[in-house]
Amino acid sequence: MLLNHISIPELNLSKSIRNGWIKINSLSNLDKFFTFFWLMGPFIYLIERDPADLWISLICVAFLFRCFVKKEWDWASQLWFKSALCLWLFGLFSAITSQDPIFSFQQGFVWIRFPLYAVAAQAWLAKDRDIRIVMLLSMLIGLIIMSCILIAETLIEPKLRLTWPYGDLVPGGYISRVSLPLFCVLVAIAVSKKNKAGLFSGIIGMLSISVSVLTGERTNFLIRACGGILASLVWKPKFILLGWLILIEILAVMTLLFARPDLGNRFVKHFVDHIPLVNTSENNPHWGAWRGGIQQALITPIKGIGPSGTRKTCKNLDTKLPSWLPGKNYCGNHPHNFYIQLFAETGIIGLIIGCVMFGSIIFSCYRARKDFFDCPMAATAFVVPLAIFFPIQQFGSFFGQWGNLFSWFAIGFAISQYQGWRSAN
Numbered sequence: 001m002l003l004n005h006i007s008i009p010e011l012n013l014s015k016s017i018r019n020g021w022i023k024i025n026s027l028s029n030l031d032k033f034f035t036f037f038w039l040m041g042p043f044i045y046l047i048e049r050d051p052a053d054l055w056i057s058l059i060c061v062a063f064l065f066r067c068f069v070k071k072e073w074d075w076a077s078q079l080w081f082k083s084a085l086c087l088w089l090f091g092l093f094s095a096i097t098s099q100d101p102i103f104s105f106q107q108g109f110v111w112i113r114f115p116l117y118a119v120a121a122q123a124w125l126a127k128d129r130d131i132r133i134v135m136l137l138s139m140l141i142g143l144i145i146m147s148c149i150l151i152a153e154t155l156i157e158p159k160l161r162l163t164w165p166y167g168d169l170v171p172g173g174y175i176s177r178v179s180l181p182l183f184c185v186l187v188a189i190a191v192s193k194k195n196k197a198g199l200f201s202g203i204i205g206m207l208s209i210s211v212s213v214l215t216g217e218r219t220n221f222l223i224r225a226c227g228g229i230l231a232s233l234v235w236k237p238k239f240i241l242l243g244w245l246i247l248i249e250i251l252a253v254m255t256l257l258f259a260r261p262d263l264g265n266r267f268v269k270h271f272v273d274h275i276p277l278v279n280t281s282e283n284n285p286h287w288g289a290w291r292g293g294i295q296q297a298l299i300t301p302i303k304g305i306g307p308s309g310t311r312k313t314c315k316n317l318d319t320k321l322p323s324w325l326p327g328k329n330y331c332g333n334h335p336h337n338f339y340i341q342l343f344a345e346t347g348i349i350g351l352i353i354g355c356v357m358f359g360s361i362i363f364s365c366y367r368a369r370k371d372f373f374d375c376p377m378a379a380t381a382f383v384v385p386l387a388i389f390f391p392i393q394q395f396g397s398f399f400g401q402w403g404n405l406f407s408w409f410a411i412g413f414a415i416s417q418y419q420g421w422r423s424a425n
Contacts (some may be wrong), residue, residue, distance in 0.1 A: 020130035042142030063120035084115035098306030108307030121412035172217030184231035227387035293335025304347035368418035384414035
C-alpha cells in the first residue's frame, strides 16, 4: 500500500487513516455526517466560492446548534476566540455609526462565520488526531488535482495569471493557503527523513512550489515559499537534506522563470518596483492602496469608518492630505493590508483587538508544538497563521470572501492541533 511507503514513525498515515475511519464510523449520525462533510472541504473548494461559502456556513450553523443542544461552550473561553468575538462586535458598532450603515453592517456581520468555522474544526470536527490525518490526505488529493488543473491550463491556455477552475485570478490562494498545513508537513518530513517518505514529500513540495509560480500570484507564492522555509527549520531538520531541498526548489523555480520571461519579469523586476515600503511614488498602486487606507484611518482614528467602508469613501478623499504622506491614493475595494484595513475601518481599537486575535492564534498553535513536538502537524502548525497574518504583505479584504475562505480553512486545521484548552477548563 502506498501509504505504508510514505509513512514515518511520527506520522503513520496508513495506521492513522484506518483508525480515523473507524472513529468516524463510531460517531453519532449527526457528527458522522458533518465529519464526512468536513473532509470534503478540499474538493468543494475546487468548485467555486459560493459552494465553499455554503460549506463553511453550514458547518458553523451545525456547530452552534450542537453546542446549544449539548450545552458545550467551553471553547468560547479561549483568548483567540474572545478577541475575534470582540472584534466582530466592535466592527458592528463601527458599521452602525458609519456613513453607509446598512452596507457596512452587512459586510461586518457575516465575517464571524470564519472564526466560528475555525473553532468548529478545533472543538468538534478535528479534535481527534487520526481524523485530522484523514483530512491531511484529503488536502493532498486536492492539491494534486489543483496542480494538474493548473498545469493543463498552462499548456492549453498559457497566460500571466491563471484562472482555472474558477474563472478568477485566485487559484494560487488554494495552492498557497488551503494546502499550507499540508505543505508545512511535507517540507518538514522532506528535510528530516532519508527514506521514501522524505523523497515523496520533497517531490510533492517541489511540484506545488512550481505550480504556485505558474499562477502568477506573488504574495501567495511568498507565503508558500517563506512558510515552507520556516517549517523546514522547526522540526528535526537534517541540514544536508535541507540544503538539497532548497537548492532543487530554487533551480525548479529559476528554470520556470527563465522559460517564461513574462513570469520572470512579474516575480522579479515588477515585484521589486512595487514593494509599498520601498516605492512610495505616485505610480505605485500598491502603496497607493495602503496610502488611502492610512489617510482614512487618520480621519476617524478611534472607531474607523466601518467594515468595507474604504471602498465607499476613498475616492472622496483630498489626496493632498496629509501633506507628509507621499504618493497618490489608489482607490480599489480595500487597502490590501489587514492591519491598515482594520485601522481604517475599525479604528485603533479594532486594530488592537485584531492584533490580539492574530497573536493569540499564533500562540495557541505554537503551544501545540510544545505539547506534541514529535508530530510534524503540531510542530509546524504555528507557521500557518504566522504566514497568513504576517503584517508586511499584500492581503485581500479582511472582510471579503475568497481570501477568508482560503485562509480560515488553513487556520482551522492549524489551530485544531492545539487541544490543551480542554484540560485547562
